[in-house]
Amino acid sequence: MHTKVVKFGGSSLADANQFVKVANIIKADESRRYVVPSAPGKRTPKDTKVTDMLYTCYDAAARGADFSEMFEAIVARYIDIVKGLGLNIEGRMMREFSTIRMSFMARAGRDYAASRGEYLNGLILAEYLGFSFVDAADVIFFGEDGKLRLKETCAAVRERLAHTGNAVIPGFYGSMPNDTVKTFSRGGSDITGSIVAAAVGADLYENWTDVSGFLVCDPRIVPDPEAIRVITYRELRELAYMGAGVLHEDAIFPVRQAGIPINIKNTNRPEDEGTMIVESAPDDISPYVVTGIAGRRGFVTVTIEKDMMNSELGFGRRVLEAFEDNGVSFEHMPSGIDTMSIIVHKDEFEARESQIISELKTSVQPDKIEIDRDVALLAVVGRGMKSQRGTAARIFAALAHAKVNVKMIDQGSSELNVIVGVTNEDFETSIKAVYDIFVTQRL
Secondary structure (H helix, E strand, O other): OOOEEEEEOHHHHOOHHHHHHHHHHHHOOOOEEEEEEOOOOOOOOOOOOHHHHHHHHHHHHHHOOOOHHHHHHHHHHHHHHHHHOOOOOHHHHHHHHHHHHHHHHOOOOHHHHHHHHHHHHHHHHHHHHOOEEOOHHHOOEEOOOOOEOHHHHHHHHHHHHHOOOOEEOOOOEEEOOOOOEEEOOOOOHHHHHHHHHHHHOOOEEEEEEOOOOOEOOOOOOOOOOOEOOEEEHHHHHHHHHOOOOOOOHHHHHHHHHHOOOEEEEEOOOOOOOOEEEEOOOOHHHOOOOOOEEEEEEEEEEEEEEOOOHHHOOOHHHHHHHHHHOOOOOEEEOOEOOOEEEEEEEHHHHHHOHHHHHHHHHHHHOOOEEEEEEEEEEEEEEOHHHHHOOOHHHHHHHHHHHOOOOOOEEEEOOOOOEEEEEEOOOOHHHHHHHHHHHHOHHHO
C-alpha cells in the first residue's frame, strides 16, 4: 500500500471551514495516512496567527501581568473551530486549557507556549478525522545542544507508527532530554512532516499551503508570477536560503536523504498539480531557462585591499578568522588579485563591527578597508543555465536596461546559481527585470 505524509499549514487550518476542506482532501486518498498540522493561521489579512497570540500571552504571564483576556481570545479561537465542526470535546479542550494556563503561570517557557498551537490543533484534527493522536514530544527528540537527533527521532517515529493506524502528529515541536518542550524555528512544521515521511519511508510528502506550488518569484514583487512545475532539491535549497518562503529550508534534508519527493499543493485548489520537488530532473522540463528568482535585503560588503595579497600565504584564512572569532558567518566572498570582499548580514556585522575591523587591521595589515552597507542579494537559480549560452549576459543586460547598477557578481562552478549584488533600493526593480526577460518574454 502506498503511503503519503501530508502536512497542512496554518492558513489551511485557520477555522472550521478550512478543517472541512482538509478532511475532504485526506479522505479522498486512503494513502494519506499520516497528517502533520500547523497551528491556526490568519482567517483574514488583519487577523493574528495563534502562534503569535501564544507568544504574546506567555510573555505577559512571564512578566506577572494579567494575561486573562489574551488567553481567553486563544480559547475562543479553538472553541469556535470545535463548535463549527460539531465535535463534542469542549470539556476535554477546557481541561487542556486549564493545564496550559497553569503552565504559563509556572513559566514553562516560550517554546512550550508556542507549541500548544500545533498540539491543540492536532487534538481537534485527530478527533474530526477519527485518527490516532501522537504527541510530537513523545517521538521528536532534541539533544542537550538543542539540535535535532534525527536518527533517534526517525527510529522512535517508525516504531510508534508501526503500531498505529492513521495518525495525526502535530508539527513544530519535540522534546529535550529533560522532557521540556523544544520548538523548531518558525515554519518548523514543514520539518516535522519531512521527518515523519522519512521515518515511515513514504512514497510522497505532500505539503499543503495557500498557493498552488512554488512560484518563480515573490508575488508581492511580481503580480501573479508563473508556477514552477518541477524543481530539484538543490534548486529549492538555493531559493529557500535566499528568502523564497513556501517551504522551510531545513525540511529538505530528511526526505532528500530518503529519496522521497515533495509535492507543494494548494488546500483551496486541490485539483491544481502544484510543484514537485525531486532529486533530479531533465534540464528541458521547464519552459524557462531560470527555475526561480529570490533574494534578500540587508547585507554589508567589507572589502579589503592590499598589494600582492594573492602571494601572501594564509591571507584569506586570517581574514575569515576575524569574522569567525566574532561569531559572524559570511555569505559570499568574491575576490580580485589585490582585493577580497566579504559579504555578511548587516545586523550580525554591525553588532561586532569595531572588533572585526580592529582584528583585520592587526592580522592582515590591509592598505585599505571599505564598507558598503547598502547591499541586497539577488539569486537567479536554474539547472538549465549550464546548457544555455549567454544566460549571464541576459541577466546583466536586463539589469542594465532597468538602470540597475551591479555591485557584485558571484557564480559557483555548478552553474546552478548566479548571485548579483545591487542596492537595497534597486532590489525589487532587479527581480522584475530578470523575471521579465526570462519569463514574461517567453509567454
